[in-house]
Amino acid sequence: MTQLALVIDLNVCVGCHACVTSCKEWNTSGWAGPLTDQRPYDADPTGVFFNRVQTYEAGVFPNTETYHFPKSCLHCEDPPCVPVCPTGASYKREDNGVVLVDYDKCIGCKYCSWACPYGVREFDEQQKVMKKCTLCIDRITDMSLPESERKPACVLACPTRARIYGDIHDPDSDVSVAIREQGGYPLQPEWGTKPSNHYLPRRKTRIQIHEDELVRVDNPLKKEELPTLPEAGETLDDVAW
Amino acid sequence: MHPAFSVIFLTTLIGVGQGLFLALYTGQLYALANLLPAQSSNFYAVGSMVSLVLLFAGLIASFFHLGHPERAWRAATQWRTSWLSREVLALPAAMGLIFLYGTVHFFDLTKPLFVISGTLPVDFSLIIGGLGTLAVFGLFLCTAMIYASLRFIKAWYSPLTVANFLFLGIGSGFMLAAAFSAYQGTSLVSFYGTWAVIATLFGLLTRVATLYRNSQFRCKVDLKSAVGVHHSQLEQKAQGFMGGSFNTREFFHGRSHGLLNLIRYAFLLMVFAVPVILILLAYALESETLPLLAFGIQYLGLILERYHFFTEAQHPQNLYYQSMA
Ligand code: SF4
Numbered sequence: 001m002t003q004l005a006l007v008i009d010l011n012v013c014v015g016c017h018a019c020v021t022s023c024k025e026w027n028t029s030g031w032a033g034p035l036t037d038q039r040p041y042d043a044d045p046t047g048v049f050f051n052r053v054q055t056y057e058a059g060v061f062p063n064t065e066t067y068h069f070p071k072s073c074l075h076c077e078d079p080p081c082v083p084v085c086p087t088g089a090s091y092k093r094e095d096n097g098v099v100l101v102d103y104d105k106c107i108g109c110k111y112c113s114w115a116c117p118y119g120v121r122e123f124d125e126q127q128k129v130m131k132k133c134t135l136c137i138d139r140i141t142d143m144s145l146p147e148s149e150r151k152p153a154c155v156l157a158c159p160t161r162a163r164i165y166g167d168i169h170d171p172d173s174d175v176s177v178a179i180r181e182q183g184g185y186p187l188q189p190e191w192g193t194k195p196s197n198h199y200l201p202r203r204k205t206r207i208q209i210h211e212d213e214l215v216r217v218d219n220p221l222k223k224e225e226l227p228t229l230p231e232a233g234e235t236l237d238d239v240a241w
Numbered sequence: 242m243h244p245a246f247s248v249i250f251l252t253t254l255i256g257v258g259q260g261l262f263l264a265l266y267t268g269q270l271y272a273l274a275n276l277l278p279a280q281s282s283n284f285y286a287v288g289s290m291v292s293l294v295l296l297f298a299g300l301i302a303s304f305f306h307l308g309h310p311e312r313a314w315r316a317a318t319q320w321r322t323s324w325l326s327r328e329v330l331a332l333p334a335a336m337g338l339i340f341l342y343g344t345v346h347f348f349d350l351t352k353p354l355f356v357i358s359g360t361l362p363v364d365f366s367l368i369i370g371g372l373g374t375l376a377v378f379g380l381f382l383c384t385a386m387i388y389a390s391l392r393f394i395k396a397w398y399s400p401l402t403v404a405n406f407l408f409l410g411i412g413s414g415f416m417l418a419a420a421f422s423a424y425q426g427t428s429l430v431s432f433y434g435t436w437a438v439i440a441t442l443f444g445l446l447t448r449v450a451t452l453y454r455n456s457q458f459r460c461k462v463d464l465k466s467a468v469g470v471h472h473s474q475l476e477q478k479a480q481g482f483m484g485g486s487f488n489t490r491e492f493f494h495g496r497s498h499g500l501l502n503l504i505r506y507a508f509l510l511m512v513f514a515v516p517v518i519l520i521l522l523a524y525a526l527e528s529e530t531l532p533l534l535a536f537g538i539q540y541l542g543l544i545l546e547r548y549h550f551f552t553e554a555q556h557p558q559n560l561y562y563q564s565m566a
């Protein structure tokens with residue numbers, strides 16, 4: 001079984017919103033569109049987005065860390081939003097695990113949005129149906145595209161490569177390796193929804209380097225600057241092996 | 242959650258309608274057992290009519306909640322998994338049976354079909370009424386489970402939710418039955434009034450228990466788990482947009498604490514205290530109008546109660562919309 005998903009690396013996301021705009025652009029003009037807006041150029045603009053980037057701050061000034069946190073449908077393996085739908089408009093694809101809404105069946109009762117704990121389904125006030133991230137289903141299944149472009153628009157747009165896309169059920173895929181080796185975690189795991197999208201935490205790579213590891217004590221070129229060596233004959237460094 | 246008036250009217254109106262039908266059928270059963278005087282067929286027919294009108298009004302209200310009411314029939318398809326779908330089936334089933342029940346009484350098709358052990362004459366109305374009672378209880382269950390099955394919304398995720406819908410529906414329905422029989426000048430006022438008071442008091446018990454429960458619990462998840470950053474000082478700085486979104490409109494009630502407190506006291510008075518006192522007064526004064534007043538006040542109280550029910554619910558998605566810098 002395939003379960004397509006995104007892995008989002010919070011260590012490198014810079015919060016540029018490139019994924020947000022490319023998502024909106026692709027999906028408003030594609031199969032899932034339009035993603036309508038109300039009052040886009042007025043006070044209090046609002047509209048449908050599949051993907052939003054929020055910002056959080058941990059710590060107390062000046063010792064703070066900023067987290068840019070992209071949030072979209074996590075394509076849960078056990079999605080609570082699907083069984084509650086009275087019409088069958090919400091469904092999970094058997095072949096690749098993507099959770100979708102059939103806009104032609106949706107009656108706009110909003111019940112699915114109540115049943116999703118992540119708040120990633122958005123009601124379209126103009127088309128009166130429920131919308132959500134499709135993982136760019138029309139791109140990733142389009143065999144006329146070259147393999148390198150068969151990816152969600154957000155993944156292709158991300159300038160820092162903070163978004164990795166692949167099959168989390170294939171243990172050798174990029175996403176599985178990243179989750180396994182970089183400490184990937186799901187959101188709100190308490191509910192047992194088994195989100196497919198994972199996040200990679202902040203990681204700091206530091207090595208301990210001591211002063212004497214950088215400076216060769218008996219460097220002949222720096223003989224004057226260095227304390228004179230005790231007369232102990234040759235050191236290990238002087239031996240030609 | 243943001244309280245939607247379409248759903249408030251749907252749940253309160255069908256609750257009264259279902260309760261009224263149960264009251265009529267209970268009256269018929271008591272009359273059958275010679276515990277109450279038998280009523281004219283007109284009483285049952287008009288009563289069923291009123292119940293049907295209430296259920297129909299609830300159905301109409303529910304359509305205002307939908308983005309695409311013309312596709313509503315599709316909502317009947319997923320009854321295997323969705324309580325909402327089950328409600329969509331149970332509501333017309335109950336309405337159909339109540340309609341049949343009223344029709345059978347209206348046309349006096351109440352000749353006994355057969356007699357059980359020489360004492361219990363069984364006619365059409367008894368059988369249809371029995372099936373109707375099942376459908377009505379099923380409908381109560383479905384309506385309540387729409388809310389009680391959402392495990393993320395802890396304020397609703399409890400058998401108390403089912404008990405509240407049941408007792409408040411039956412209480413208000415019997416209250417209306419008391420008002421209706423007072424209006425028709427039948428002798429059933431005190432019978433219905435007594436049961437209305439009993440159901441209302443049970444409702445008081447479960448509703449207050451719910452309020453207490455909801456004032457105690459904490460959500461299972463917090464911001465740390467929602468974002469996955471397990472830092473003791475974690476604060477939101479941006480929501481990803483400057484204007485509003487579906488997420489900030491649908492899941493927040495936006496009402497002040499003071500107003501909600503006021504609504505809570507108001508519904509506790511109007512649903513429970515005042516109607517019970519009025520019914521007791523009506524009994525003492527043998528008044529014909531007080532039961533009607535009791536029902537009217539209780540119904541207005543129920544609207545406030547349902548409003549409060551929605552504002553009580555804290556959705557976990559709200560964790561992502563706590564502040565903007
Ligand atoms: S994140 Fe929400 S909308 Fe997406 S599959 Fe999970 S429960 Fe459904």
Ligand code: SF4
Pocket residue numbers: 084085086087088089090101105106107108109110111112113129130
């Ligand atoms: S809003 Fe549409 S997709 Fe969601 S539960 Fe209702 S019918 Fe299903």
